[in-house]
Amino acid sequence: MKNIAILGATGSIGISTLDVISRHPEKYSVFALSANSNWKKMEKLCIKYMPKIVVMDDEEAAENLRKVAPDGVMVLQGKSALNDVASHQNTDFVMAAIVGSAGLSSTFAAATSGKRVMLANKESLVLGGNLLINAAKESGAELIPVDSEHSAIFQCLQGGKEGLKKIQLTASGGPFLKTPVEDLINVTPKQACNHPKWKMGQKISVDSATMMNKGLEVIEAHFLFQLSHSKIEVVIHPQSIIHSFVYFNDGSVLSQLGLPDMRSAISFALSYPGRQNSGVESLDLTKQESLEFLSPDMDKFKCLGLAYGALEQGESAPGTLNAANEVAVEAFLNKKIGFLDISKTIEKTLAINPISRLDTLASVVENDHLSRQIARSIIEPRLS
Numbered sequence: 001m002k003n004i005a006i007l008g009a010t011g012s013i014g015i016s017t018l019d020v021i022s023r024h025p026e027k028y029s030v031f032a033l034s035a036n037s038n039w040k041k042m043e044k045l046c047i048k049y050m051p052k053i054v055v056m057d058d059e060e061a062a063e064n065l066r067k068v069a070p071d072g073v074m075v076l077q078g079k080s081a082l083n084d085v086a087s088h089q090n091t092d093f094v095m096a097a098i099v100g101s102a103g104l105s106s107t108f109a110a111a112t113s114g115k116r117v118m119l120a121n122k123e124s125l126v127l128g129g130n131l132l133i134n135a136a137k138e139s140g141a142e143l144i145p146v147d148s149e150h151s152a153i154f155q156c157l158q159g160g161k162e163g164l165k166k167i168q169l170t171a172s173g174g175p176f177l178k179t180p181v182e183d184l185i186n187v188t189p190k191q192a193c194n195h196p197k198w199k200m201g202q203k204i205s206v207d208s209a210t211m212m213n214k215g216l217e218v219i220e221a222h223f224l225f226q227l228s229h230s231k232i233e234v235v236i237h238p239q240s241i242i243h244s245f246v247y248f249n250d251g252s253v254l255s256q257l258g259l260p261d262m263r264s265a266i267s268f269a270l271s272y273p274g275r276q277n278s279g280v281e282s283l284d285l286t287k288q289e290s291l292e293f294l295s296p297d298m299d300k301f302k303c304l305g306l307a308y309g310a311l312e313q314g315e316s317a318p319g320t321l322n323a324a325n326e327v328a329v330e331a332f333l334n335k336k337i338g339f340l341d342i343s344k345t346i347e348k349t350l351a352i353n354p355i356s357r358l359d360t361l362a363s364v365v366e367n368d369h370l371s372r373q374i375a376r377s378i379i380e381p382r383l384s
């Protein structure tokens, strides 16, 4: 029996993880759940899954949950409680599914304490890079990708990396794949969050619309598979049936296919190296529309080029890119800036914040804070 801690349990990945786990009560037990502030949703999860520990980031939410949580559920609050749960001696597997850099320190806590880290929170790898990879290596933690493309590549590389030429991450192209660039000025948060294939949280939905999601994934792939940027390509595949390609020097190309449902990747991270029922239906290719593949329009999706540039620069640049993106996406969702201002904010932040060497978690966090300040001052110059 494996004890699972799901960090970001109320979100899209968190709920899908609970769905997979509940199909295998003989294998997995829900040990801990965490969320930001939605205590009403968490109350329902407590009643259904009876975790031993719940951590809410928000103080008032924790207070409210304490009053209604079923007996036997301990409600804790705050960031250090979250790290404690991630590294708890009774935790076997950690689902890192908090959105954004808020997930960094708990992902690190799990990685330094030898857990199986099921990594959905790509931002922590973009920020922490080799620090996170090395922490996992030292402690013996397993870093298993949950991002569908990276899970696909991980699955294709089970035979080893010998003869690996390059990888190609597939991208749906998001809701604006066919929208002319001049029409992007006026798109609303609602339009940007209306993803044609995947149902996801708001932040990653906007990232998919700008294609920053794929940019972050290029950086994520660089660290996970230790490949140079020149060996990581992006191909648009609007049907989201093929989840990436791995090219070998004997002319073979391996890929993993499946319906666009995150439960497949989540299930594999849980059952690795084995497989199990995830609840996802089988693919019937005779019933599928034809599969298309296109090159990304780098002039239209500027964020993708910015991410490649940051990866090439290395050091603190990916962290700066990520921080500026988080600030810009939030401002876009709050209707403070337009859709096209997202890439402009990131570009300016990268130009202002000098590159620095990040050798410790503290320096990563410091660069994150500084980059956020710069991005905010670009968005609201009068307030800074």
Ligand code: NAD
Pocket (backbone or CB within 6 Å): 007, 008, 009, 010, 011, 012, 013, 014, 034, 035, 036, 037, 038, 057, 096, 097, 098, 099, 100, 102, 120, 121, 122, 123, 146, 147, 148, 198, 199, 200, 201, 202, 203, 204, 262
């Ligand atoms: P979501 O917005 O649906 O859920 C986010 C979760 O994080 C919620 O439980 C929320 O309470 C928690 N959270 C937010 N801010 C927090 C804070 N400050 N402190 C503590 N907890 C906080 O997001 P999601 O779509 O489930 O995505 C989660 C992560 O998984 C992201 O990093 C995303 O890039 C990645 N991911 C998601 C998908 C997907 O299909 N949704 C696919 C691949 C990767």
Ligand code: MG
Pocket (backbone or CB within 6 Å): 147, 148, 149, 217
């Ligand atoms: Mg993905």
